[in-house]
Amino acid sequence: MGISTQDKIKIAARKIFIEKGYSGARTRDIAEEAGINLALVNYYYRSKDTLFKIIMEEKIDELFGTIIPILAKKDTSLIEKIDEVVDKYFDLLLKVPELPLFVINELRQENINSKIVNRLKVIFENKDIVKYLNELNPNLSNYHIMMNFIGIIIFPFISKPIFVSSSIIDQNEFSALIKTQKGIVSQLVKSLALINPQIK
Amino acid sequence: MGISTQDKIKIAARKIFIEKGYSGARTRDIAEEAGINLALVNYYYRSKDTLFKIIMEEKIDELFGTIIPILAKKDTSLIEKIDEVVDKYFDLLLKVPELPLFVINELRQENINSKIVNRLKVIFENKDIVKYLNELNPNLSNYHIMMNFIGIIIFPFISKPIFVSSSIIDQNEFSALIKTQKGIVSQLVKSLALINPQIK
DNA sequence: GTTTATTTTAATCATTTGTTTAATTTTTTA
DNA sequence: TAAAAAATTAAACAAATGATTAAAATAAAC
DSSP, X not given: OOOOHHHHHHHHHHHHHHHHHHHHOOHHHHHHHHTSOTHHHHHHHSSHHHHHHHHHHHHHHXXXXXXXXXXXXXXXXXXXXXXXXXXXXXXXXXXOTTHHHHHHHHHHTTOOOHHHHHHHHHHHTOHHHHHHHXXXXXXXXXXXXXXXXXXXXXXXXXXXXXXXXXTSSOHHHHHHHHHHHHHHHHHHHHHGGGOOTTOO | OXXXXXXXXXXXXXXXXXHHHHHHOOHHHHHHHHTSOHXXXXXHHSSHHHHHHHHHHHHHHHHHTTHHHHHHOSSSOHHHHHHHHHHHHHHHHHHOXXXXXXXXHHHHTTOOXXXXXXXXXXXXXXXXXXXXXXXXOTTSOHHHHHHHHHHHHHHHHHSHHHHXXXXXXXXXXXXXXXXXXXXXXXHHHHHGGGOOTTOO
């Protein structure tokens, strides 16, 4: 016996929602991708919206959950933490490069609920993480450090459509360029330590 | 006599498409926003798709067109060019912070045509720009310089929904934080010069 | 000022799309 | 193995949505 119908639907929903976003995804797409009858989507998940919120929670954890256990560790140096986070992110995002753009876009569309909001708060207001990251550059606010830290790491994957959809580079070239990008990111993140917000 | 019906529709379409994306926008939203009869959208623009492509072209130019004339200038130093680009981008994106996320997301959905693709190529394969940017760090490929250059500048605006939709910060705090961010960005871009892709 | 062309409107069409229903099949329980 | 419960299916519903039409109103041309 293989995968349950309920799981087939969830797996299909992940793919379709990530590919097309909430408003672009149709329940029929999901049913077809799952290879099951359309009515089963509602039978198991009640509505498109309910199913979406489940996937959205999952994806938020997948995207931001990565950093919590690493940054919150008590026995590693900040530099080690940074390198480990960069490593983990590149592993993850080479597999699912669409993840950051999907999550941020749906957050903007406010396709969220209080559970999702709380999940984000737990991550971005984690005291250990805030404390450790602050060591990187005490002159910068928590927000600026967090935002630039994440931004430097994930932007290569967010910007992918600019270069790939316009055929400036293709999938293979992207994968090759990302390898070099990892070293660049690692150095750029560390150069955050040298920033002085006072200087114009 | 004020704005023509055709222009009213275009102005409304800009707002609605940017807010909801192609698949989330309804022609009825646009008509209502424009204060005109629904049928006029098709009368003047034939289809939702045609209207969208017009807005999309416009927005690509708005987002990426900024950098061409500045970077291509022959009589300014690279540092001056960078500062001017950062300046112009922050002016633009404080007014329309949703612009980068909108454009990149629609590029990923492939809601584009060959005209839009060509526009992107003209910008990112402009020889002067490539030449000048390359001076910033000859060890990095054109792609890496361009991608990181743009990324560092626009990510603050792309990441806005992460922090605002989750109520970690509000609109006013965002605006305040962006002011400091401008100085950070200016320094970060210049630190691209110090990156050595050989180093692990 | 009459005719012609353009613009606007309300109504309607044809699909699409999320969801439900009622019947059927399969699985579980006792 | 008979009865009950759960899962699946095909069909259909109701609302949403992009688009069209035919008539009415307005503006332009002569």
